[in-house]
Amino acid sequence: MLARAFVNREAWAYDAAYRAHGGMLYSAALQVLRDAGDAADCVQDVLLRLWRRGDAYRLERGALRAFLAVCVRNEALSRLRKARGRDRIGQTLDRPSATGDIAASVVDRESIRGALETLTPKQRETIELAYMRHMTHEEIASKLGEPTGTVKSRLSSALRKLRETFTPEEAFDAG
Numbered sequence: 257m258l259a260r261a262f263v264n265r266e267a268w269a270y271d272a273a274y275r276a277h278g279g280m281l282y283s284a285a286l287q288v289l290r291d292a293g294d295a296a297d298c299v300q301d302v303l304l305r306l307w308r309r310g311d312a313y314r315l316e317r318g319a320l321r322a323f324l325a326v327c328v329r330n331e332a333l334s335r336l337r338k339a340r341g342r343d344r345i346g347q348t349l350d351r352p353s354a355t356g357d358i359a360a361s362v363v364d365r366e367s368i369r370g371a372l373e374t375l376t377p378k379q380r381e382t383i384e385l386a387y388m389r390h391m392t393h394e395e396i397a398s399k400l401g402e403p404t405g406t407v408k409s410r411l412s413s414a415l416r417k418l419r420e421t422f423t424p425e426e427a428f429d430a431g
Contacts, residue, residue: 258320259313262320270306281302282299284332285299288329288336298335301331303324367421371421379414379417382396382400382411385399393411
């Protein structure tokens with residue numbers, strides 16, 4: 257009954273799903289994110305996104321509980337990857353050179369600026385919003401008035417282009 261109401265987008269079903277499965281969803285997010293606030297935000301964002309989308313869950317996809325758990329886990333992993341990517345970029349921008357040479361640090365910053373200049377204006381703007389302003393894909397899409405998929409594709413292609421610019425031991429190492 258709850259699953260069918262969830263499919264039919266009945267408002268009470270989202271509240272009931274949260275009450276029935278919120279603890280498990282929070283635990284799943286917390287296990288990945290290791291931060292109580294981030295885990296709670298993750299669960300809330302997933303349920304809100306599912307409400308807005310409306311067509312994400314179908315009965316033939318299996319149990320509602322399992323579907324919600326997968327959605328929350330995927331979102332938590334996405335947030336974790338994004339945070340790690342930001343950390344790598346931030347470390348590169350802020351790291352002193354191995355010798356402590358200020359000139360080498362300036363060269364690193366200049367090489368990053370130069371690499372950003374190789375991007376299209378839309379790619380550069382997307383990178384800046386994601387990594388400098390720490391915006392989510394959805395926030396960027398809303399700000400730019402574009403579909404989230406477009407933002408994700410643009411960000412992915414921009415990062416690929418930046419990776420090609422640097423050697424593996426530099427900032428954008430995929431490892």
